[in-house]
Amino acid sequence: xxRSPLVAALVIALTGAACANPAPPRQPIPFSHRIHAGxxxxxxxxxxxxxxxxxxxxxxxMARCFxxxxxxxxxxxxxxxxxxxxxxxxxxxWNRVYRVPDxxxxxxxxxxxxxxxxxxxxxxxxxxDVVRQASPLTMGWCVDCHRQRKAPTDCLTxxx
Ligand code: HEC
Ligand code: HEC
Ligand code: HEC
Ligand code: HEC
Ligand code: HEC
Numbered sequence: 001x002x003r004s005p006l007v008a009a010l011v012i013a014l015t016g017a018a019c020a021n022p023a024p025p026r027q028p029i030p031f032s033h034r035i036h037a038g039x040x041x042x043x044x045x046x047x048x049x050x051x052x053x054x055x056x057x058x059x060x061x062m063a064r065c066f067x068x069x070x071x072x073x074x075x076x077x078x079x080x081x082x083x084x085x086x087x088x089x090x091x092x093x094w095n096r097v098y099r100v101p102d103x104x105x106x107x108x109x110x111x112x113x114x115x116x117x118x119x120x121x122x123x124x125x126x127x128x129d130v131v132r133q134a135s136p137l138t139m140g141w142c143v144d145c146h147r148q149r150k151a152p153t154d155c156l157t158x159x160x
Pocket of ligand 4: 100104105106107110111114116120121137138141142143145146149150151152157158
């Protein structure tokens with residue numbers, strides 16, 4: 001059923017825009033950014049290694065987890081699961097939190113080169129036990145920032 005735009009605007013006004021973002025998806029094991037990027041200050045690009053050089057930021061491989069967890073926190077039951085999964089040659093299937101539709105072209109590389117911080121679009125991830133969507137990912141969200149920062153706003157920038 002489609003809500004009228006007026007009702008939709010009222011719902012957003014009454015509940016706060018943040019509530020319009022979807023609930024985070026289930027993950028195969030609890031993975032905490034607060035513990036990794038916050039408490040232990042592991043840099044974002046240590047795990048999301050492609051962000052500065054490609055369209056995608058990249059999700060770390062099981063080998064990357066094992067690189068630390070062959071030593072670190074081996075008594076934790078989830079770490080044991082991570083290590084076993086890696087040694088069996090299997091992967092944990094992480095579910096996506098952020099996604100734009102297929103007809104939209106987005107690239108990390110250009111945004112990182114322009115000096116934007118990860119947190120500008122993804123929120124204070126280092127404080128989150130569970131990553132949740134912190135930006136609406138609407139066309140208006142993209143275009144507003146492009147206008148403010150004098151980045152291109154012609155349709156073909158984002159729609160190929
Ligand atoms: C650069 C090193 C490093 C990498 C890479 C790394 N971790 Fe960790 N991880 C840590 C440290 C440090 C802790 C905290 C250990 C402690 O507090 O005893 C931790 C803790 C954990 C915990 C236990 C959290 C808790 O509740 O105490 C889990 C589960 C975990 N990591 C999973 C992963 C997974 C999955 C990956 C790969 C996607 C990964 N880690 C990659 C360093 C790393
Ligand atoms: C130790 C490795 C590690 C570090 C450090 C790390 N991440 Fe992650 N990140 C992951 C893993 C594993 C996932 C997939 C599981 C999840 O969504 O929680 C993920 C997921 C994400 C997602 C959601 C991706 C999607 O759409 O599914 C974002 C956004 C993100 N990380 C941003 C950051 C930022 C920003 C930092 C630095 C403040 C950071 N990460 C540091 C391992 C890491
Ligand atoms: C200008 C906004 C913006 C900035 C800055 C940004 N991201 Fe993203 N990120 C997005 C959008 C939009 C998506 C969804 C892209 C898609 O569906 O193709 C995304 C997706 C992701 C994903 C999941 C898919 C993937 O690319 O692997 C991860 C992980 C991620 N971002 C991490 C980061 C990290 C780490 C940084 C900083 C180094 C960062 N992002 C900076 C907007 C941003
Ligand atoms: C917080 C600000 C901000 C947000 C949000 C943002 N962008 Fe950008 N975008 C920029 C800046 C700054 C540049 C760099 C322009 C440059 O290199 O001169 C850029 C560049 C780009 C480029 C490369 C343009 C080219 O010249 O080829 C694409 C594609 C793009 N953005 C798509 C998107 C999409 C799609 C979204 C939303 C999902 C988005 N952006 C959200 C600030 C933003
Ligand atoms: C900076 C990036 C950006 C630019 C520039 C941009 N778009 Fe979009 N557009 C998006 C994103 C992201 C979405 C998907 C999210 C949404 O539907 O709001 C989208 C969605 C759309 C849709 C689908 C809406 C729907 O209901 O499914 C149409 C049609 C569209 N754009 C047309 C245009 C036209 C025409 C222009 C030029 C005047 C343009 N866009 C410029 C990012 C952009």
